[in-house]
Amino acid sequence: MHEQTTTASTCCYCGVGCGVLIEHDGQRILGVSGDPQHPANFGKLCSKGASLHLTGDLEARALYPQLRLGKQLGRTRTDWDNALEHAAEVFARTIAEHGPDSVAFYISGQLLSEDYYAFNKLARALVGTNNIDSNSRLCMSSAVVGYKRSLGADAPPCSYEDIELADTLLIAGSNMAYAHPILFRRLEAAKARNPRMKVIVIDPRRTDTCELADLHLAIQPGTDVALLHGILHLLLEQGQVDHAFIDAHTEGFEALRALSADYPPQRVAELCAIKVADLLRCAQWIGASPRLLSLWCMGLNQSSAGTAKNSALINLHLATGQIGKAGSGPFSLTGQPNAMGGRETGSLSNLLPGHREAGNAEHRAEVAAYWGVEALPEQPGLSAIELFEAVGSGKVKALWIACTNPAQSMPDQHKVRQALSECPFVVVQEAFFTSETCRYADLLLPAASWGEKAGTVTNSERRVSRVRRAVAAPGEARADWAIACDFARRLETRLQGTASGRFAFAEPEQLFEEYKQLTRGRDLDLSGLGYALLEDRGPQQWPFPAGAERGTPRLYGDGRFPTANGRARFIADAYRPPREQREARYPLILNTGRLRDQWHGMSRTGTAARLFAHAEEPLLGLNPEDMRQRHLQDGQLARIDSRRGTLLIRVQSDAGLRPGQVFLPMHWGDRFLKGLGVNALTLPAFDPLSKQPELKHAAVEVQAVELDWHFHALIEGHVQQRFEALRPLCEHFAHASLGLVGRDTPALVIRAAHPQAPSPALLAQLHAQLGLNEGPVMRYDDPREGDGGLPIHKRVRIEQGRLTGFSLSGETRARTWLRDLWQAATPLDDDGGAALRRWLLAPVEGPPGQELQSAGKTLCTCMNVSETAIRAAIDHGCDLDGLKQSLGCGTQCGSCVPEIKRLLAPPIEA
């Protein structure tokens, strides 16, 4: 018997960095709840955080090192010793033959600071390359450049409590209702307390975040710089800039003033396709606001003008003196749980630990001296897009990937996949063997994951929190820092003859202690922090220099900025349109982003059936008018093409999208959806300064496809095993998607479509893998060939009097009804059941007179309340409180509240 106990840690999803209490018995994680003591969330969790204990199915975990010795061979299990000796041998040989820049590391904002530090030291001090970049390149690098250019250092100057203290909030390119839900809850509460608070949302789409907006500027995608300069133009005209602040604390205003003259309201309204009146109102609120806070995320960063967008937004704060005060400032929201830690430890190719620059000789010398090496490499390192290009062209011959899934998340997948398959040696350090990138691993190293590893992370408000270990890692999985250090020691021996002791870390705390000294005296000074202090006093905001009593909630209150002359800088970048424009062949613009309940490539969230209830399969959203023009119906299959790739996917009309724009969630890669996922379509163009790719703007076309043969199946139990067995079969079909459904008992759902029916052998294989070929299975087989019809095959599995699986091939009308029978566990062995049984194999949507109960999507994941039930209650006159009381929806994590509000008061479309 193991005692049940609780370990405090931090959520492993978004950059809000909520504190979680992990309930466990030392072996298994049994539950999670919000940590009431944690200053990010004060006990609350969103739908993802609250279901952490339901994710991470062991059957999907990488458990043992696996190695293959030839690209044509399969990987076989090996031990750590052999795995890391082999890796050290290949890296040492490659470095000896082709130099240190022939190897590269591609790491992640989901690593802990200790992991990050270990990898950095390994790449720069031991290998001698700056080829170490992270997925933060796809995420935060425009914000990094934005802050540094404008303010002198990469530091978001605000605190979460500023959300509560602001009078006007400018939310630009952030769907925080989905992506930073707990901050959105804080904003909801603050606005409820202070109805005079104004919320302005700048987003081409109408998102759930717009539920709080007093003004939604649905700008043409990519036109933010024009809009922000246009606002400044109006502020100047209205005399609403703070000249005293500008004179005392900034430089470069004249050039910006001159530039902003080019952005008069009429021109800006046209460029952005918004009303002049809305632009005026926006500028009016901003100019009159005593406290202006702006929040932004990927709508600004993921752009070929990402740094210009960041700078243009920061310009507004400098021009109005809205920085360094409570309730004001430019506050970039970080995406991943430790995107900030990556920036601090120097984990982009152009950075060094302690907010230093790899291109700065003095900085290199400081770090080299601290690490006890002669020098650090001068040659600039490759950024993510360039790095994969160099892999593709053969310049990089050994690649180490940790905690990121580039075969899903990088743009232009065809090229990325090509590069990965041709690279002589790919190491993938992963917690889940299921990720798309694992397929390309010559060496797969199993990593410990959330709940199993210890260290620190920094959230969006510069707050350092402890991540603690609750249970042991499964199989032979090891912590990321430990893998990096073990490899480093072996590589050192091969490169230098002996191990220097530079990687002799036994505990993550030792890494933290070593790393923090590199921040001493720098803007992010962490030298006063330590595990013991974090233990005693809880999470702390940097800077926290040695001897400090407390952390620093707000920066720049004295108007001094960490630039050479202490002044912040106005940046005058003109508006440039996005790289790819509409044209006759590709008349639509593809926007991509997050859903509420999925996380990136779904390696973790994709193991929890509950998290599919809000969005069961990936749907391409189009404006109703674009649907009509293309003769598309909701749920129909369509083909989306860009210059780089194609995807077959179902479409859905979405009045929140303006004509000419389409939206695809970023989550479904080729594991859950046949094809190379959303990034088959996107382009690798990037911002010239931040090198962040333009993931939100690709020219595409969408057209209906008619596929005659359709297949729909559901099977309960062993979902991961079945998934692995069924996924390869999907390659035979033009379209296929897989997902999970259910709450207590998960089931696998598979949908496929093809121009013609599959061979009997293939169908038999499908049925075998679904467990529908033998046992208590009802069958219907109609060969109907010759009269233009397709053969029809149906299977229904009934165990202990209830339906536990079914497949419909060639004719799928009953799919929703059968799903309902499964979901409701309707008894099929009593009298009523006998009446239903007759209809199970019939070519009907359900028995006559039977009203389809289909719940549709689940809005409230916590209380399991469907959209259908909520609509019905609204029809009976319920308001939000009534819904909460009668159905319980929205009473737990609150993530569904914006969507419920939308049902209560549908927006009036212009």
Ligand SMILES: Nc1nc2c(c(=O)[nH]1)N[C@H]1C(S)=C(S)[C@@H](COP(=O)(O)OP(=O)(O)OC[C@H]3O[C@@H](n4cnc5c(=O)[nH]c(N)nc54)[C@H](O)[C@@H]3O)O[C@H]1N2
């Ligand atoms: N549920 C969930 N939450 C997450 C994540 C997740 O995978 N799932 N991932 C985390 C990570 S790593 C990140 S980086 C964050 C991302 O968080 P967000 O950036 O908030 O999320 P996205 O959906 O990527 O994009 C935000 C919005 O940008 C808009 N947009 C597109 N183009 C433009 C434009 O040109 N201008 C403007 N102003 N807006 C535009 C999109 O319509 C979209 O609504 O989320 C974090 N939180």
Ligand SMILES: Nc1nc2c(c(=O)[nH]1)N[C@H]1C(S)=C(S)[C@@H](COP(=O)(O)OP(=O)(O)OC[C@H]3O[C@@H](n4cnc5c(=O)[nH]c(N)nc54)[C@H](O)[C@@H]3O)O[C@H]1N2
């Ligand atoms: N089209 C489009 N593409 C995008 C975006 C977009 O908005 N649109 N957003 C971009 C952004 S902002 C981001 S941040 C990226 C995210 O893209 P990725 O970094 O590829 O996303 P994840 O799926 O979170 O990958 C993390 C991987 O690490 C594994 N893992 C989890 N825990 C651990 C651990 O403790 N150790 C190790 N070693 N592995 C672990 C997970 O199983 C998972 O496979 O996607 C980018 N790509």
Ligand code: SF4
């Ligand atoms: S908002 Fe949700 S996903 Fe983000 S840290 Fe908090 S609980 Fe985790």
Ligand SMILES: [Mo]
């Ligand atoms: Mo991100």
